Amino acid sequence: MIYTRGSGVLLHITSLPAAYGIGDFGPAAYRLAEALAKARQHYWQILPLNPTRVEHASSPYYSPSAFGMSTLLISPDLLVRDGYIGQDDLEPMPDFPDERVAYGAAAWYKDRILSIAYQRSLQSEPERGYEEFCAERAWWLEDHALFVALKDHFRGQEWNRWPEEIRTRQPGALDDLRQRLAAGIRKEKFLQYLAARQWSALHRYCTDLGVQIIGDIPIYVAYDSVDVWQNPEIFKLDEDLRPAVVAGVPPDLFSRTGQLWGNPVYDWPALRERGYDWWIRRVRRSAELYDLFRIDHFRAFADYYEIPAGDRTAEHGTWVDGPGSDFFEVLARHLPCFAIVAEDLGANTPAVQELLDRFGFPGMKILLFAFGEGLPRSAHIPHNYVPNLICYTGTHDNNTARGWFEEEASEEDRQRFFAYIGREVPADEVAGELILLAMRSVARIAIIPMQDILGLGAEARMNYPSTSDGNWEWRMMPAEFSGAPFDRLRRLTELCGRA
DSSP: OOOSOEEEEEOOGGGSOOTTSSOOSSHHHHHHHHHHHHTTOOEEEOOOOSOOOGGGTTOTTSOSOSSOOOGGGOOHHHHHHTTSSOGGGGOSOOOOOSSBOOHHHHHHHHHHHHHHHHHHHTTSOOOHHHHHHHHHTHHHHHHHHHHHHHHHHTTTOOGGGSOHHHHTTOHHHHHHHHHHTHHHHHHHHHHHHHHHHHHHHHHHHHHHHTOEEEEEEOSSOOSSSHHHHHOGGGBOBOTTSSBSEEEEEOOOSSOTTOEEEEEEOBOHHHHHHTTTHHHHHHHHHHHHHOSEEEETTGGGGTEEEEEETTOSSSTTOEEEEOOTHHHHHHHHHHOSOOOEEEOOOSOOOHHHHHHHHHHTOOEEEEGGGSSSTTGGGOTTSGGGOOSSEEEESOOTTSOOHHHIIIIIOOHHHHHHHHHHHTSOOOGGGHHHHHHHHHHHSSOSEEEEEHHHHTTOOGGGOOOOTTOOSSOSOBOOOGGGGSSHHHHHHHHHHHHTTOO
């Protein structure tokens, strides 16, 4: 349940300015936190911080580790400041673009920088903070670091193609490889420590400024992940440890063949027998990182769609009951205070609504969805809101507000939009009008993508669902941290009682 009326901004860490090809936990993140506080914002929403892979289009929703952090987000500037590397170690530096994330080049460059930091760390006594970090997080860190070292050792092969004794986690074989790969394991632990150290400092800074972090948990994990390799018994796998069924959604108005995501689905009865231990650890980990967090595709807790493995489309799947309220009742016994936001977009079934009502989870409403033919009854139009929800102009999966108006909205959509706001406006004022609707609404939280605050068009879109090229690349420019957009945001926040 949300009790405080407020507002905030959606901007992933990768979209921040930095000199190293990708946004990070460094100076620009602190500047943004200060800008948000000055604009009287309560919230900064980000996307998942988990590791990404270039071969999976660098999507933060398709990670090889549900518990680890992306080491691409480590700031070289902070490494210099804290004495892990020298200023000279930053050279030579590729000619990175300013306006887009260059994942491949950034990964290559940061691997060199982080390797230097790791080698320097071996020349002195281990930091007390590092030793404490490894001890306190051994429950996920040990296997995470081993998996990273094994992926490198086996030249990136999917874990199902590793030797039988490693694929099936035979203790003797794993002990032998832990010894042989000790250097790689220690390096990954050290890099996870650096990422956690920098993120914790940034999170504390935001807290001191009165800005809360909204994180994000993808409902599913990637098959080629430490999570499936470590816990095959909690997923629906066949005798060869391959997915028997995979996740997706059925055909609808937006896709005649549905969406075939390909992630393995959970064996919820097996998880129930174990007291949902893996999921409880996952929520506990998220509670360490964020003040509150969104669960992507929340519907899967009520019922989920599974598709036979090997199918080329999502047309022949089946709806299966999820764990329902039983999971959240067990979770509440272990973690009495957890702040979950339910991504309840799409078909909101009675079972999903029952979970939201029973546990007081806020759902999400998207203004870009509000101006179709059914506007008067639309769940996304502000006059149908209830207070316990988060209103967005759009999310990372939508076009920007201006891009929607210019490229996607029909003439009828535009006329309904004009009628609702009471006047006709040009394309460059559409984002401002949608922001005004969100801020005026009874929704206790209004979250605005940074692209809409800046009034940007489709060129600034973050992600095109079901595509793999050109996503997750948009970045802010350094000059965009202040000026008229943030001044307007502050005035509107104060006017609408969200300061």
